[in-house]
Amino acid sequence: MILEGVAHAYGEVQALAGVGLRAAPGEVVAIVGPSGCGKSTLLDVVCGLITPQAGHVEAPRAVLMPQRDQLLPWLTALDNAGLALRVGGASKAEARAAAHPLLEELGLSGFERTRPAELSGGMRQRVAFARTLLAGAPVLCLDEPFGALDAITRSDTQAWLAAALERRPRTVLLVTHDVEEAVLLADTVIVLSPRPGRVLATLTVALPRGAGGRVATDPGVVALRAQALGAMR
Amino acid sequence: MAALVIVVAFLGTWQLYTVVSGLDEFVLPAPTAVAGSLVDDRALLAENFAVTATEMLLGLLCALVLGIALTALLHLSGAARRGLYPLLVGTQVIPIVLIAPLLVTWFGFGVRPKLFIVALVCFFPIVVPTLDALGRIDPDRLxxxxxxxASRWQVLRFAEAPSALPALFTGTRLAVAIAAIAAVLAEYSGSEKGLGRLTLQSIPQLETARAYAAIVVLMAFTLALYAGLVALERRLLPWSATSPEGARSPS
Incomplete structure (x- = not known):
């Protein structure tokens, strides 16, 4: 995936001013920056939802996991996870058969028939992630996927996301305002400036991923976090 | 329970007033007289109720079919929305009491002018909330x-239509509440049978208690329909925020 000099404005408001990034297949790229720096606009561009006014975009099909999970309240966890397949033309039974093992893998056994309102925040995110994975697109765009979760749920959810991506590698664009989260999960961290967004720094996270993912207190993580925060100031 | 207390207090006050005021029974019958008529005139009431209930139910059915079709059309076509919506609002201004006799001349004394009037009055509260709900999809969900x-059709099928179902139920509940008045108005301007017709006849015959009894029957039927809809919504849309357990039940 290659983006070069992408710029976009909404009316008078310049959201992006010349953003470039590259992601190799299977790479996790985190995009961090203050709120309103055009992070979500960048995801819209990659997903093909908006055509930028300037710049060059070369991206395979990308599927969006929006900020709030956007699970459909009238569908069960299983049917929400299988929504992408239904939209793709699969029958209800086929979609369920495909979604079932993935929900199990994400630790949601026994909750297949539960509606979103009765699921915890962390569970809802996992269902939304299952839906995103089952869309079968090579690129996943995750927009602040853990923004609404409390600290403990957040760290658990980060751990299973890392594990799930280990098993099913995809190219991931992860938008977050949390620098630590970016360093824990990504191979590359891109720091954007306040609006209009431009790239302040591109950091390579050359830290190994342990069995339980990276640890926030690891000196390498701490150093990169400081480096990213430094770039933002 | 609260409703029961209010009804008992209301009936008690009414009964007391008829005794104290010394009003003639043909002006204001006591609740006991109305209850007496409910028993004595039960065959007559039942016969007329069957007619009015048919008018209401078929009229509501027409309103639902017409309302849903119109809502879909207005939602999917901006041109239809701009062109037709003002006209639909316009239909609600039609003074039904005045044009009903014309409809009777046109369609005859049978059930058809009644269906027309009930459907005309009842489709509007179905269309407005449902159309609003269809248009309120979260931009992120889109x-x-x-x-x-997803195609346009799939967006409607998977997201918009299900999310508008609670509003469709709300609209239908509003329609049910006014269907009885519409049916009675329709009978008023020309009919052979029906509770409206019966009420109209009973008053000059000084059978006021019977007129009130007819109203009580209509009320009970409307309440039953309304409660049935609430139960159906709770069963079909357990996820809906507008049908919390018992909170909206009229009972």
Whole structure:
């Protein structure tokens, strides 16, 4: 995936001013920056939802996991996870058969028939992630996927996301305002400036991923976090 | 329970007033007289109720079919919305009491002019909330479906239509509440049978208690329909925020 000099404005408001990034297949790229720096606009561009006014975009099909999970309240966890397949033309039974093992893998056994309102925040995110994975697109765009979760749920959810991506590698664009989260999960961290967004720094996270993912207190993580925060100031 | 207390207090006050005021029974019958008529005139009431209930139910059915079809059309076509919506609002201004006799001349004394009037009055409260709900899809949800590759039809089928179902139920409940008045108005301007007709006849015959009894029957039927809809909504849309357990039940 290659983006070069992408710029976009909404009316008078310049959201992006010349953003470039590259992601190799299977790479996790985190995009961090203050709120309103055009992070979500960048995801819209990659997903093909908006055509930028300037710049060059070369991206395979990308599927969006929006900020709030956007699970459909009238569908069960299983049917929400299988929504992408239904939209793709699969029958209800086929979609369920495909979604079932993935929900199990994400630790949601026994909750297949539960509606979103009765699921915890962390569970809802996992269902939304299952839906995103089952869309079968090579690129996943995750927009602040853990923004609404409390600290403990957040760290658990980060751990299973890392594990799930280990098993099913995809190219991931992860938008977050949390620098630590970016360093824990990504191979590359891109720091954007306040609006209009431009790239302040591109950091390579050359830290190994342990069995339980990276640890926030690891000196390498701490150093990169400081480096990213430094770039933002 | 609260409703029961209020009804008992209301009936008690009414009964007391008829005794104290010394009003003639043909002006204001006591609740006991109305209850007496409910028993004595039960065959007559039942016969007329069957007619009015048919008018209401068939009229509501027409309103639902017409309302849903119109809502879909207005939602999917901006041109239809701009062109037709003002006309639909316009239909609600039609003074039904005045044009009903014309409809009777046109369609005859049978059930058809009644269906027309009930449907005319009842489709509007179905269309307005449902159309609003269809148009209120979360922009993020639309983005999600678009990246999943959903067509316009699939957006309607998977997201918009289900999310508008609670509003459709709300609209139908409003329609049920006014269907009885519409049916009675329709009978008023020309009919052979029906509770409206019976009420109209009973008053000059000084059978006021019977007129009130007819109203009580209509009320009970409307309440039953309304409660049935609430139960149906709770069963079909357990996820809906507008049908919390018992909170909206009229009982």
């Amino acid at each position: 983005k999600l479906l678009t990246t999943l590759g």
